[in-house]
Amino acid sequence: MTKQQAVLSSETNARFRAAVQRLSGIILPDSKVAMVEQRLRRRVLDTGQKDMEAYLQALMAGRLGAAEMEMAIDLITTNTTSFFRENAHFDYLRDILLPQMVTGHNGSAPRLKLWSAACSEGAEAFTLAMVMAQAQRSGLRFDWAVLGTDISRSMVEKARAAIYAADQVSALNTDLLTRYIMAAVNPAEKEQVRIVPELRQKVRFRQMNLMDPSYPIDRDIDVIFLRNVLIYFNAEDRAHVVRRLQSHLRPGGYLFVGHSEGMSVKADGMERIRPTIFRKM
Structure with a gap:
């Protein structure tokens, strides 16, 4: 060329x-x-x-x-993804936020909504699903659903298939691998694995552009992950995207951004909890 x-x-x-x-x-x-x-x-x-x-x-x-x-x-488009990437965010969700979110409901089990807003081929969304499923196993009572969206139609199709190279899940611990990862039955596909049906049925994917003026998403989301995306936008577009995401969070909902993006979130009504974690007031 x-x-x-x-x-x-x-x-x-x-x-x-x-x-x-x-x-x-x-x-x-x-x-x-x-x-x-x-x-x-x-x-x-x-x-x-x-x-x-x-x-x-x-x-x-x-x-x-x-x-x-x-x-x-x-x-x-750069599609970089991995399971439990920037793992401290998932630790904080599991150890701090989820226990807070499921209390104070008069004994009823709340339904929590999580959104991976630039999901690529789905590893982040399924990581969230694993965290939620494990929290339920620990005794917390709640229902949940995960939505993954991405600008790339091909990435969304891959996410829906939930098929990954075996080395992409090699860092998962034995418990997670046993519970949530299926090995291929066909020997010719031994280098591939798939997320178990129990998680796949709780996670939906759709193609969506963050630059659209409005999003066809519920406005009572509990947790939004938008990590390592804002770094590719200019200041004006970052501000517009953050404001639109904020409008889809319920009061008290949380926005997680990448570790190089904490200073990109500057919006009235958003309280910084950690350098890259924000709460809608």
């Missing part, structure tokens, strides 16, 4: 990066141009365009359709 890289003009590159930011919030610096070309290389061929310049111009002119733009953004 050396020829394609040579003919990509700075103007087209700048226009495409602006379009990506407008549609997804993701800021692509100049240093990412090679990454963009590498990830979109196959789309140039599949759409019959002569080079990257022609592909991006056709894409931005709408000649390739909205689905192609969605696919392009999907391909350049």
Whole structure:
């Protein structure tokens, strides 16, 4: 693709990066141009365009359709995920928040709603599910549901399948592996595992763009995880996203962000509990 890289003009590159930011919030610096070309290389061929310049111009002119733009953004989106990533957040949820949330309901069992707002292929959402299931096993009385959303349609499809490479769950302890992970029955698929049905039926996934002006999500969410996403947005978009998320939290609900994002949350009505944990007042 050396020829394609040579003919990509700075103007087209700048226009495409602006379009990506407008549609997804993701800021692509100049240093990412090679990454963009590498990830979109196959789309140039599949759409019959002569080079990257022609592909991006056709894409931005709408000649390739909205689905192609969605696919392009999907391909350049960074999807980094793992089970129990930044584990201290899950410890805090299990040890501090859940006991608080299930008390004071006059003996009834509350229904808790959790949202993984940039779920990628679902590891975070299923980690939340494991935490909730384990808390129930410890004796806490509550019902629960987890929602995972992501801008990437392909990631949402993977999350719904709940199939992972065996090495992705290798760090789970024996109890979690035994209770919540199924090994493949087919020897040809021995390097793959799947989340057990008991968790899959409690977790839903849907495609959603955080840059949309409104979200088709309940407005009484107890816990939202949006981690390692705000770092890709500019200050204005970060503020808009946080305010929209805040509007979907119940009073007293919690927002978790990534460890490099604590200073990104600046919203009236949100109280900082920990450097990366906020409570809606």
